[in-house]
Amino acid sequence: MADDTTDTKSSNQMWGGRFASGPDAIMEEINASIGFDKKLFAQDIRGSIAHATMLAHQGIISAEDRDKIVHGLNTILSEIESGNFEFSRQLEDIHMNVEARLATLIGPAAGRLHTARSRNDQVALDFRLWVKEELQKTEQMLTGLIAAFLDRAEEHAESVMPGFTHLQTAQPVTFGHHCMAYVEMFGRDRSRVRHAIEHLDESPIGAAALAGTGYPIDRHMTAKALGFREPTRNSIDTVSDRDFAIEFLSIAAIAGMHLSRLAEEIVIWSTPQFGFVRLSDAFSTGSSIMPQKKNPDAAELVRAKTGRINGSLVALLTIMKGLPLAYSKDMQEDKEQVFDAAESLELAIAAMTGMVRDMTVNTARMKAAAGSGYSTATDLADWLVREAGLPFRDAHHVTGRAVALAESKGCDLAELPLSDLQAIHPDITDKVYDVLTVEASVASRKSFGGTAPSEVRRQIAFWRARN
Numbered sequence: 001m002a003d004d005t006t007d008t009k010s011s012n013q014m015w016g017g018r019f020a021s022g023p024d025a026i027m028e029e030i031n032a033s034i035g036f037d038k039k040l041f042a043q044d045i046r047g048s049i050a051h052a053t054m055l056a057h058q059g060i061i062s063a064e065d066r067d068k069i070v071h072g073l074n075t076i077l078s079e080i081e082s083g084n085f086e087f088s089r090q091l092e093d094i095h096m097n098v099e100a101r102l103a104t105l106i107g108p109a110a111g112r113l114h115t116a117r118s119r120n121d122q123v124a125l126d127f128r129l130w131v132k133e134e135l136q137k138t139e140q141m142l143t144g145l146i147a148a149f150l151d152r153a154e155e156h157a158e159s160v161m162p163g164f165t166h167l168q169t170a171q172p173v174t175f176g177h178h179c180m181a182y183v184e185m186f187g188r189d190r191s192r193v194r195h196a197i198e199h200l201d202e203s204p205i206g207a208a209a210l211a212g213t214g215y216p217i218d219r220h221m222t223a224k225a226l227g228f229r230e231p232t233r234n235s236i237d238t239v240s241d242r243d244f245a246i247e248f249l250s251i252a253a254i255a256g257m258h259l260s261r262l263a264e265e266i267v268i269w270s271t272p273q274f275g276f277v278r279l280s281d282a283f284s285t286g287s288s289i290m291p292q293k294k295n296p297d298a299a300e301l302v303r304a305k306t307g308r309i310n311g312s313l314v315a316l317l318t319i320m321k322g323l324p325l326a327y328s329k330d331m332q333e334d335k336e337q338v339f340d341a342a343e344s345l346e347l348a349i350a351a352m353t354g355m356v357r358d359m360t361v362n363t364a365r366m367k368a369a370a371g372s373g374y375s376t377a378t379d380l381a382d383w384l385v386r387e388a389g390l391p392f393r394d395a396h397h398v399t400g401r402a403v404a405l406a407e408s409k410g411c412d413l414a415e416l417p418l419s420d421l422q423a424i425h426p427d428i429t430d431k432v433y434d435v436l437t438v439e440a441s442v443a444s445r446k447s448f449g450g451t452a453p454s455e456v457r458r459q460i461a462f463w464r465a466r467n
């Protein structure tokens, strides 16, 4: 800031040397990001402390100036944390707000902090640090959600429910198995989060405006101080890159899609028509006019938040897609998308974890529904293959006739008398009734990853060891 001493009051105190007057009001409004990037204050200050420490270590600034800078930055940190900091829109963003306050606090030494640095690498650093912390938080929250599902799966490893395709009853499954399907989904989301943390674990600071710097800085030192694995390798890419933000948004969009499917299932399951689950009072609302209603609002809002997250992903992809290297101011629009998506994702995971833990499962309703809709028809066909030696296609045909007969009589397959079944195929014996119950059906599906309680328990053990 040494060359800012000639500033007029109205021109910017950071670059006023070249400017005769301040910005138009509209310019200030479109340009300012402090309204949202103040969220990055802790990362900004942490980055500046690491940078000043490195500058002194390399003999670029004096130890005395470093001490003043570090002390001043810590003062600013507590001012902001305690709500005693006045953010100024004229100072545009968090970087200049902090630096201007530092100048007020410690005088000319503040002007040395921006040596060998630009706001381009500074914002890349602050934002990366923020996204990294958010990913770590997301990882933990997903672990909590997975744990909730594991508990419910264990409790319901044997509870039979209808498995659906096309939302039509297909074959009986266990509720535990269904819960474990979500464990797989959120487990994949969590491994995507872990990969993303690995990807972004490179320090941008020291790339400067875009070309690197002539000062003898030590980027490995700042990388280490800030908890990064190593510094980024190309200064142009470093200030142009927002992949880490887009990766966060894609992960959020995919996890959001999973959360939304779960939300949709909860909405369906909690209807009086299905009655598979009852949401706790803590996660439902009443109606102001219809006293009998209990609405799954939280699930519906999770479904809707997913729309917002998708919007943010598409917005940032679109912002970035036409930008020439290196930095362009368009990139300032990255933060609100990520902040909004992060808030939505956190809320959605928290609400779902609560709902999954709290909901009451009506196993009797599930079991009754599992037995309707000829859900064990495949078991009859499989029995004919196994016990009567029929090719599966023929067994399928015979079973189809049995289903048609049961339908015309208005009964279940297991309720057809043996004589009826034998009229359809003479090799059918009364042993067939052993496979026509829903319990026998699920117990028989012991293939790896199948719905048999023994398999579900194997899946639970696999995930318990990894959660």
Ligand code: ARG
Pocket (backbone or CB within 6 Å): 033, 037, 093, 119, 120, 123, 327, 329, 331, 332, 333
């Ligand atoms: N507020 C800016 C942003 O969020 C900081 C970087 C500004 N750099 C610049 N060359 N104008 O992107």
